[in-house]
Amino acid sequence: MLLKIYDGAESIGGTKIYLKNGPHGLFLDFGINFEKGNLYFKEYLRRRAIRGIYDPITLGLLPKIKIYREDLIPADLSIQDFEEVQVEAVVVTHAHADHFGEIGNLRFDIPIVASPVTLLLIKAMEDCGHPYGGMDAIYSSQRIKKEDERILLTSNKREGRFLRKFIPTERIHDNILEFMGTIPGRNNETMASMDELENLPWEIKGYPVDHSIYGSTGYIIGEDMTIAYTGDFRLHGEQGYLTEEFAKRAKDASLLIIEGTRLSREEHDYTSEEDVRKKLREELDCAEGLVIVDFSPRNFERLKLISEVAGDRIVLITEKDAYMLNALKKAGIDLWKKNIGVYRALKGKKEGWLKYLREDSGMEDRYVDPREVRDNLENYILSFSLYDFPNLLDIKPSRGIYIYSSTEALTEEQEFDFMTIHNWLSRFNFKIRGFSLERGKLKFSRGYHASGHASPEDIIKIVETIDPEIIVPVHTTNPKWFSKNFENVKILKNGESLTY
Ligand SMILES: [Zn+2]
Incomplete structure (x- = not known):
C-alpha cells in the first residue's frame, strides 16, 4: 500500500490524499487550497474559466497528475510530463470546499463516494451557484476549442454535458436520488446516476462523525491493513458521540490519517x-x-x-x-x-x-x-x-x-x-x-461560536481510542504537535509518500 499526500499536509484544507493498492488507486478528498489560492486570487480576481486548468496548474494550485478533464486542458498546456496515477474514485468526507472543491476538474468517469447528505449538499450548492461551492462537481458543460485553441468555451449543446456518477456510503432514499438526477430549469435531462460501492475494488466503509456540517463522514478502508481517515471532526457538538463511535470502529487501524486544525493556536477556546x-x-x-x-x-x-x-x-x-x-x-x-x-x-x-x-x-x-x-x-x-x-x-x-x-x-x-x-x-x-x-x-469575544474542530485534548482521546500503528497528521499547520504527544507519528509533507 502506498499513501501519498499531494496537498493539504501542511495547510488547513486543500486536502488531496492518494491511496494506492496494487493496480488500484483512490483519492481521499480533493479540495481547494484556499491558503495557496489566496496568494493570487481574491473575490472578483479569479481563475480564468476560459483557460481551464491552466491557471491553477501554472500557479501550483493543482498537482501535476493525469487525472483532469481533457476539455479543461488548453492547447498551450502540455500534460505529457504529468505523473500517471490510477484513480477509481474520489472519496469525500464532507461538503466543505476545502475538501471537495477541485473535483469539478477531475475526469468525469471518476465517481464521487460520499454520504447521501454530503452528495445532496454538494449538488444543491452547485445548483444555486454558491461561491466555490460544488462548482462542476456533479455536472458540467463541456468546454470546446474553436479558432484559438488556448481558449476554452462553454458548449451549450445538450450532448456536451458531463455527469458524474456518485456512490453513496449507505442506501439512499428515492427523494435524494430524484434530487440528484434533476437540475431545476433544465427539465427532462438525466443527470448524475448512482453506482454501487461494491463495484469498487476497495472495501470502503463510511461512518458519520460530528463536524460543523451535516453528512460529515470518517472512513475505514481495507480489510487486513486498515486505513482510518477522520476527515474534519469534533467531540463537542450535538452529535459528538458519533465521532467516538467512529473511533471505536477504527480501533487498531494500521494507519490513522487525522486532522489537527486547532493545534496551531496557542490559546484554546473551549466553547461548546x-x-x-x-x-x-x-x-x-x-x-x-x-x-x-x-x-x-x-x-x-x-x-x-x-x-x-x-x-x-x-x-x-x-x-x-x-x-x-x-x-x-x-x-x-x-x-x-x-x-x-x-x-x-x-x-x-x-x-x-x-x-x-x-x-x-x-x-x-x-x-x-x-x-x-x-x-x-x-x-x-x-x-x-x-x-x-x-x-x-x-x-x-x-x-x-x-x-x-x-x-x-x-x-x-x-x-x-x-x-x-x-x-x-x-x-x-x-x-x-x-x-x-x-x-x-x-x-x-468568546462564547458566540463553537469550533467545528476537535480540541487538542479531544484529539488525544480519539488517537488513544483508535491506537493505530502509524499516525499521519493532515489539515494542520502544526504536525509536530503529534510527534510531541505520540511515538508512532510519520509527518509527510506535500508530495511525500509512505509505503507500508
Ligand atoms: Zn470542514
Whole structure:
C-alpha cells in the first residue's frame, strides 16, 4: 500500500490524499487550497474559466497528475510530463470546499463516494451557484476549442454535458436520488446516476462523525491493513458521540490519517455548542430592534440552534439557504421549523433554482418582504452575512443588534471584512456582539461560536481510542504537535509518500 499526500499536509484544507493498492488507486478528498489560492486570487480576481486548468496548474494550485478533464486542458498546456496515477474514485468526507472543491476538474468517469447528505449538499450548492461551492462537481458543460485553441468555451449543446456518477456510503432514499438526477430549469435531462460501492475494488466503509456540517463522514478502508481517515471532526457538538463511535470502529487501524486544525493556536477556546446556545439566548432575550446573526451559511446545526432560542421572533434565511434546507429535507433532515422564514430579496433575473424555490408549494407562506421587516423590526432575526448586507438598504432598520457567530479572522484579508461589516452596522445603529473594533484593532469575544474542530485534548482521546500503528497528521499547520504527544507519528509533507 502506498499513501501519498499531494496537498493539504501542511495547510488547513486543500486536502488531496492518494491511496494506492496494487493496480488500484483512490483519492481521499480533493479540495481547494484556499491558503495557496489566496496568494493570487481574491473575490472578483479569479481563475480564468476560459483557460481551464491552466491557471491553477501554472500557479501550483493543482498537482501535476493525469487525472483532469481533457476539455479543461488548453492547447498551450502540455500534460505529457504529468505523473500517471490510477484513480477509481474520489472519496469525500464532507461538503466543505476545502475538501471537495477541485473535483469539478477531475475526469468525469471518476465517481464521487460520499454520504447521501454530503452528495445532496454538494449538488444543491452547485445548483444555486454558491461561491466555490460544488462548482462542476456533479455536472458540467463541456468546454470546446474553436479558432484559438488556448481558449476554452462553454458548449451549450445538450450532448456536451458531463455527469458524474456518485456512490453513496449507505442506501439512499428515492427523494435524494430524484434530487440528484434533476437540475431545476433544465427539465427532462438525466443527470448524475448512482453506482454501487461494491463495484469498487476497495472495501470502503463510511461512518458519520460530528463536524460543523451535516453528512460529515470518517472512513475505514481495507480489510487486513486498515486505513482510518477522520476527515474534519469534533467531540463537542450535538452529535459528538458519533465521532467516538467512529473511533471505536477504527480501533487498531494500521494507519490513522487525522486532522489537527486547532493545534496551531496557542490559546484554546473551549466553547461548546451548548455554551453558544446559552449566550445567544441571553442576547436574544434582551435584544431591541432587528437582530442579525452571522454564521457560516452551511452550518445548519447553528441555524437549528438559533431557531430554538429565537423566542417570538421569526428567523429569516436567504433564498440560497432555503434551497439548501429543501435539499436537506429530502434526506429526512427537516429544519423547517414554524419560525423559519425566507427573506424575499429584490431580484431581477431569476435563475432555474430560484424559480424552482419560489414556485415550490408551501414556500409561499414563508416569504417575508423587506417592507414587512422594516415595519416590525422586533419580530425578526436575519441570518445574514456581509455579502447580504446590501439588503439592509431596503429594510432601513433604525436600530438593532448584530451577533457574529463564526470563526475568527485568520488573515489580514479577512480582517478587512470586519471593517466593512462595522461600517455597515454603524450606519444602521447596530450594537455588535462577537467582535469589536477599537481604534482599528480587531478583537473577538468568546462564547458566540463553537469550533467545528476537535480540541487538542479531544484529539488525544480519539488517537488513544483508535491506537493505530502509524499516525499521519493532515489539515494542520502544526504536525509536530503529534510527534510531541505520540511515538508512532510519520509527518509527510506535500508530495511525500509512505509505503507500508
Ligand atoms: Zn470542514
